[in-house]
Amino acid sequence: MTFNWDYFFSLFSMAAFWQASVTVVELSVLAWCAGLVLGFVVASARLSGPLWLKSLCQVYIWLFRSVPLLVLVVFVYNLPQMFPASGVVLGNAFFAGLLATILVEVAYMAEIHRGGLISVAKGQHEAGHALGFSYLGIQRKVVIPQALRIALPALVNEFITIVKQTSLVSVISLPELLMTGQGLYAENFLVMETLAAVAVYYVLIVSVFSLLFQVLERWANVQVKTPQTLHDSQLDALRQQAVPLAKRHAGEQHGAPDALLMKQIQKTWGQNQVFKDIDLRVAPGEVVSVIGPSGSGKTTLIRSINGLETLDSGEIVLFGESFIQAGDNRHSRLRKQGIRRIGMVFQGFNLFPHYTILQNVMLAQRYHQQPEQESARRAQALWLLDKVGLLAHMNKYPHQLSGGQQQRVAIARALALSPDIMLFDEPTSALDPERVGEVLKVISDLAREGMTMVIVTHEMDFALAISDRVVLMDKGTIQADTTPENIRHGEATPELQRIRQFMGVNSAKVA
Numbered sequence: 001m002t003f004n005w006d007y008f009f010s011l012f013s014m015a016a017f018w019q020a021s022v023t024v025v026e027l028s029v030l031a032w033c034a035g036l037v038l039g040f041v042v043a044s045a046r047l048s049g050p051l052w053l054k055s056l057c058q059v060y061i062w063l064f065r066s067v068p069l070l071v072l073v074v075f076v077y078n079l080p081q082m083f084p085a086s087g088v089v090l091g092n093a094f095f096a097g098l099l100a101t102i103l104v105e106v107a108y109m110a111e112i113h114r115g116g117l118i119s120v121a122k123g124q125h126e127a128g129h130a131l132g133f134s135y136l137g138i139q140r141k142v143v144i145p146q147a148l149r150i151a152l153p154a155l156v157n158e159f160i161t162i163v164k165q166t167s168l169v170s171v172i173s174l175p176e177l178l179m180t181g182q183g184l185y186a187e188n189f190l191v192m193e194t195l196a197a198v199a200v201y202y203v204l205i206v207s208v209f210s211l212l213f214q215v216l217e218r219w220a221n222v223q224v225k226t227p228q229t230l231h232d233s234q235l236d237a238l239r240q241q242a243v244p245l246a247k248r249h250a251g252e253q254h255g256a257p258d259a260l261l262m263k264q265i266q267k268t269w270g271q272n273q274v275f276k277d278i279d280l281r282v283a284p285g286e287v288v289s290v291i292g293p294s295g296s297g298k299t300t301l302i303r304s305i306n307g308l309e310t311l312d313s314g315e316i317v318l319f320g321e322s323f324i325q326a327g328d329n330r331h332s333r334l335r336k337q338g339i340r341r342i343g344m345v346f347q348g349f350n351l352f353p354h355y356t357i358l359q360n361v362m363l364a365q366r367y368h369q370q371p372e373q374e375s376a377r378r379a380q381a382l383w384l385l386d387k388v389g390l391l392a393h394m395n396k397y398p399h400q401l402s403g404g405q406q407q408r409v410a411i412a413r414a415l416a417l418s419p420d421i422m423l424f425d426e427p428t429s430a431l432d433p434e435r436v437g438e439v440l441k442v443i444s445d446l447a448r449e450g451m452t453m454v455i456v457t458h459e460m461d462f463a464l465a466i467s468d469r470v471v472l473m474d475k476g477t478i479q480a481d482t483t484p485e486n487i488r489h490g491e492a493t494p495e496l497q498r499i500r501q502f503m504g505v506n507s508a509k510v511a
């Protein structure tokens, strides 16, 4: 038996096949888009909805991943027998096939989205929270763009699967590619030639969409962007546009309330009591370093100040106004307002990897839609980046910077909302030793400018050099709270002995 090439090639000028190709593309694109959106909704509900909704989503995914598409297509097409009213839509083979495909794809794509969503690091959510974003704001600006990028290759793969699965819809007589071919070879018996042409049509459709998706994946992949460092001439031009951030160091005048007051704070993790009645005051403009052995609760303390940890009892007051109380509503207006007065710098930087450095710094201002125009926001962001010595890198992405540079961007980002208090959680712990100095210098500059700061640090010399007070935490309590001057020269009390010993300070030697 010979292959009839003339017949084979004639099938590529046949209108019925091109019409069938359009049907396949329409069915695939509509099913994919619906699966993309509804799958995301199901995945989000499964991850963060109430228990009943989580269970419902789980049952949906289990059911529709288990039922074969072919069975579902026939079932949906025959539904009008039970519900005659549905015949208006489901009597049409295209809509019946589309609905069955969507039902299955929502289940598959929900699981792909779930993988993307849980891959977004916890620190990304926390960075959004620290910039005062609402839950939805964090999802929109931080989580969803990253989750979609992570899930994109799997989502593209799902599209290809859908294209091929459309052939199953031939079972309900929808004239897609396979059925068109079947109609032909039933008459002329040229099965091989007809099916070979059907295969080529599928390969063509998949190839065109693969190319389109490749462009999309390339656009979305920040890892392949070429790093751009600006030249001196470009920097001079940008500096002309830069405008300093308005100073907002609140309440430094005499008699002003404490910038931060922690009253009788208690917290336990299971059996572990991390705080036993912590009381801490920080005056406006004061720099307080928190030191202590590993596991003494320093990080938990600083995270509690920013509402990232809950309290079992006690209260946190900012500039005389109650900010956080044990058991209060995490979404209260007072909390949200307070969080925007606090800038937080994390040990692991937590920059947003899908935004450039400039976009990272501008994001919070854009989100909160402050009255300034976009150009004013940009001018301030340029100034902040210049202040931390990174203007030349403004168009790069976080992964294109060193750890020290990333941490300096994180400081600029936290400063962009003109906070009244800056919190630093071991800002240099994740850095190579040669990068530590550049970050400490930026913090020292802020201290000189009068910024109120609470710094958790293991850098003892740095703490002594820039702090107004050093606080030693251990065993859930504040064991010492004193000035660097006292630590160096004060009369030896048990409290001073303890902090000197911990800091490795020999008072006689230092004096």
Ligand SMILES: Nc1ncnc2c1ncn2[C@@H]1O[C@H](COP(=O)(O)OP(=O)(O)OP(=O)(O)O)[C@@H](O)[C@H]1O
Binding pocket: 269, 272, 274, 292, 293, 294, 295, 296, 297, 298, 299, 300, 301
């Ligand atoms: N999410 C959590 N769940 C349970 N226990 C926790 C959690 N976070 C911290 N802890 C516990 O709370 C205690 C204080 O932890 P924390 O991270 O605040 O200490 P730290 O002083 O900052 O330590 P280090 O200097 O090593 O960073 C530790 O015993 C730790 O195991």
